[in-house]
Amino acid sequence: MGEQAIELIGVAKQFSAAEENVQAVERVDLSIGSGEFFSLLGPSGCGKTTTLRMIAGFEEPTQGQILLYGVDQVGVPANNRDLNMVFQSYALFPHMTVFDNVAFGLRRKKLPKAEIAERVNTMFELVDLKGREKRRPREMSGGQQQRVALARALVNRPRALLLDEPLGALDLKLRQSMQLELKRNQREVGITFVYVTHDQGEALTMSDRIAVMNAGHVEQLGSPREVYESPATRFVADFIGTSNLVELTATSTTAGESVADRGAQQRIVVPLRGQQARDRLVVAVRPEKVGLATAPPGADCQLSGRVEEVVYQGTFTAYTVQTAPGEHIVCHWQNATDSSDVAAVGDTVWVSWAKEHSYLLEDPGKVAAAVSAGVPAGVAGGASK
């Protein structure tokens, strides 16, 4: 990934309200590469905005360091940080034309008038708003305002752009086209994007890497494929897409894999992938990896059960199979060639999948520790206090 654009080292933030202190961010260690499209993904209240606002300089961390190209930014006021933010509500200045909005940053930097005009005009072309320069923000649609907000930030050629759910206020269709547009803009200008979202689809399609956050810490850090295909914790498995979670007791552990045999040909095999062997297993498997059969298919992982629910969903049909009291496996059966149902409610069926699709989940606590241990020792040592 080359140079590191933004590094967060042991960053924590506590808000002290009148009665109680809110630990908005527990401890976050991240390093974001130059030119990377990096997403902070997590449910409401997990500390995404707070983390972003600390990078921007609107909040000071109570602990830790924030480096921008190796230079500590803690204590540097927001107006002196070479970063720009795209706000969720866009925060366009209502009393100015959109041209003046976009030119605002360059004028504060006292650039020559001609250069300002040229750069602003280029920006209006980039975001496809040529000819609308004299309008006021309220005379534009939500999508257009969003593009003005983006132009207002990008025109300054910041070292990184921070975006807080920039598409949150748009409807689904517009959102999807703006996702592509944002991604295209990012490739064209080559600026590091730190993108906050609670929409997993958005994070998966746009990002180079994703940090999945939960309750003020990073649960998992990786490429979209990694966090989707191999969730490290129960939280990530649950939050990103849908996952089947099965809790079992290991019956044997051999050469890097654990086996839980339930008898009567029912078993689950899970590769250890460098993890510690243990007795209690929590295994995750994606519904689209699960197959359905009427006889034992002889797969690595197979369980038998009764079909509880069949829901046709267009490209696939979702079968919910009860494999034990309180234990359900959902199978997304692709309606590729034949859309007729393979089983009906009440049928006894076998669900199965290949063992490489089984993921052994960690305890949430252990994972957080593993993530922070991943930071280079020298850097981490300086931050922990």
Added chain:
Amino acid sequence: MRRKLAPYLLVMPGGLWLAIFFVIPMIAMVSVSMETGSLETGFQQTFSVHHYLDMINTYHPQLLRSLKYGLCTTVITILLAYPMAYWIAFRGGRHKSTYLFLILLPFFVTFVIRTISWQFLLADDGIVLGHLKDWHLVSKNFHVLATPYAVIGGLVYNFLPFMVLPIYVALERIDKVLLEASADLYANKAATFRKVVLPLSLPGVFAGVILTFVPAAADYVNAQILGGSGQVMIGNVIETLYISNSQYPQASALSSILLAALLLGIFVYARVLGTRDVLDANAG
């Protein structure tokens, strides 16, 4: 048919209100101003404008003084009220309503009583000047009452809340995220104030100026209680003509002149610094 009537029906209540309480009294006032006669001989409508000419000839110094005092009062209240409103809106925290209440607190005492209490405070041998003179900090013949300063001071004191409140409301309505956006775009505190806060608060200042200038220029209580013979304002003249002398046509003519002068002032002010222009103020 019904649809076409709807807009007219909708403006009916407001229209009636304006007609009964604003237009009719105005017509009555202008009508009286063109009558001739006296209380003893009775008044006849003669559609004469000679009262207007007389009044301007006789009382133009008081009229100009009123406009001047009104202007001074307005400027001083802006200078005092803006920082107060700014502080409450941005630094008031959880106690905003307490501070606003404190600003309104003097209003729980009658206007006249409030002004009379200033007369006590500022009297030549009163509790302030009396002590200062005893300690030889000011000379024996120093006085505040019966000077323009006393009258303007009283006006400022009495009309300050009319300036603070609209400015406060305008500042309070500014989305705080705009200040962050400004800082994010490299503006320091001063630039954020000049380019974002001030332009967005100008509609409040505009409202405050009208709410302060009009009653201050037409006021007679402050001049009567805190001023002397050299500080007579147009309101005092009208009061004397109307209540003491029963010269109703003359008083009405003078009131109409004052009204016209104030409307003209507001019109000019609105043209120079109207809300639309305020919003158009270039961001440069």
